[in-house]
Amino acid sequence: MERKIKHIFFDLDNTLWDTDKNSMLTLKSIYENLKIKENHKLEFSDFFSSYYIRNENLWALYRQNKVSKQDILEKRFKDTFLEFHINDENLWKNFDDYFLTKIMENNNLIENAEEILDYLVTKGYILHIVSNGFIEQTNQKIQDTIIKDYITTVTSGEEINKRKPAKEVFELGIKKANASVNDSAFIGDDWEADVMGALKTGMFPIYFNYKKENYNKTTEFPIIKDLLELKNIFN
Numbered sequence: 704m705e706r707k708i709k710h711i712f713f714d715l716d717n718t719l720w721d722t723d724k725n726s727m728l729t730l731k732s733i734y735e736n737l738k739i740k741e742n743h744k745l746e747f748s749d750f751f752s753s754y755y756i757r758n759e760n761l762w763a764l765y766r767q768n769k770v771s772k773q774d775i776l777e778k779r780f781k782d783t784f785l786e787f788h789i790n791d792e793n794l795w796k797n798f799d800d801y802f803l804t805k806i807m808e809n810n811n812l813i814e815n816a817e818e819i820l821d822y823l824v825t826k827g828y829i830l831h832i833v834s835n836g837f838i839e840q841t842n843q844k845i846q847d848t849i850i851k852d853y854i855t856t857v858t859s860g861e862e863i864n865k866r867k868p869a870k871e872v873f874e875l876g877i878k879k880a881n882a883s884v885n886d887s888a889f890i891g892d893d894w895e896a897d898v899m900g901a902l903k904t905g906m907f908p909i910y911f912n913y914k915k916e917n918y919n920k921t922t923e924f925p926i927i928k929d930l931l932e933l934k935n936i937f938n
């Protein structure tokens with residue numbers, strides 16, 4: 704790498720915090736507590752696949768400012784249950800209440816997250832988070848885990864009502880970090896929101912292919928499948 708990186712910015716969800724795993728575990732426990740399988744003859748796996756796709760789509764629309772935070776909260780469970788012809792307002796409201804309070808009980812990090820954060824801080828890099836997540840949840844995910852010991856600043860797109868890949872979100876992160884685009888790298892699992900956004904802003908992007916998909920892309924920036932590969936880049 705030609706330029707000298709001092710600040711390393713991370714996305715949070717599915718880059719450091721294992722959102723997919725934690726959501727799945729939380730949903731499964733609520734599902735069992737509310738006896739949905741027994742009462743509605745619906746397998747958790749079917750419910751979860753439908754929820755997962757719907758939730759991803761809602762977040763994609765949120766990034767494009769086409770739906771609000773409130774829309775996500777209102778629709779993700781309601782529409783999933785309705786797809787399976789379970790028309791029970793109490794049920795989806797209960798589900799949503801439980802989800803927001805119980806998600807923090809599952810706090811798994813992405814494999815090797817702690818080791819790489821420790822390595823980078825020891826090497827003298829200053830670490831930051833820039834997330835599209837809601838402010839309150841973002842802060843809680845950091846405060847409740849070891850991530851808080853390594854991170855200097857936290858930025859949420861919600862602070863300025865913008866979402867990555869909008870440049871303004873990256874620029875706010877850089878400003879809060881007292882960094883500059885030239886000495887900043889960005890690591891995230893979302894090609895469009897994280898990698899293209901950081902590239903457009905002028906930061907050095909790194910794509911974290913955490914689903915370990917096969918890519919034939921030739922890029923001018925690194926693509927990693929394991930966070931420990933960052934040791935080869937920041938040595």
Ligand SMILES: [Mg+2]
Nearest residue numbers: 714716717892
């Ligand atoms: Mg992410």
